[in-house]
Amino acid sequence: MQTVNQILRRVPVWAVYVLGLIPAPWLFYQGLTGGLGIDPIEALEHRYGELALQLLIAVLAVSPLRRFAGLNLLKFRRALGVLTFTYVSLHLLVWLVLDVQLPSQIWADILKRPYITVGMAGFLLLLPLALSSNDLSVRRLGSRWRALQRLVYPAAILGGLHYVMLAKGFQIEPLIYLSVILALLALRLPLSNPFSRFRQADSA
Template structure:
């Protein structure tokens, strides 16, 4: 794993941004040229949202991968987080501009459709993370910046729930996404060591 980490240290962060942004215009082009099927707007909205969830899962996996396998992707975590927000925003923009279009209908859908309410709540939680994803904010906020980053946890759960609620009928794929998200978050829970309790009893 040390060899892999040494190779990753040589990879510039801008390369992650470049590779991560390639699908955005390509999918839009496919939508314009009929490559996304008979309902390109719905397909484009779905693809952007799915890419956002996939990137969010990678972000959540950075710490567990380093802890359990030694693979260090910490250098790219902020870039992956920014890319996540980009695709969440594209997912939202397709819905706002190409799908619904009418402002009155947008607010009605947010208030009346639970899966849209959940998705919008997740987006709002990601918004302050995107705004503060720069070195100036890190310096100004200090330790509070790390506390603020924890908003990604409830945002990820809401994103997974949004996908499950959006699915028509029983579909296994959204449940897999939500399960992976919950599993990665569970790995962050502090696990108590039973031996330490016995030591405390013995020393009492």
């Protein structure tokens, strides 16, 4: 793993941004040229949302991979977070501009459709993270910046729930996404040794 980490240190962060952004215009082009099927707007909306969830899972996996596998991807975590918000925003924009279009209908859908309410709540939680994803905010916020970053945990759960609720009928794929998110969050919990209290009692 040390060799892999040495290779990763040579990979520039901008390469992650470039590779991560390539699917965005490509999918849009496919939608324009008929490459996304008979309902390109719904397909484009789905693809952007799925990419956002995949990137969000990658963000959540950074710390567990370092903790349990020794793989250090910390230098790429901010880029993955920015890309996550980018695809969440594209997912939202397709829904707003190409799907619903009418402002009055947008607000009505947010209030009446639970899966949209949940998804919008997740987006609002990610918004301050995106706005503070710069060095200036890190310096100004200090320790509060780390506390702010914890909003990604409930945002990830809401994103997974949004996908599950959006699915028509029983579909295993959204449940897998939500399960992976919950598992990655569970791995962040501190590990406790059940025998530690007994050792403390003996030493006392």
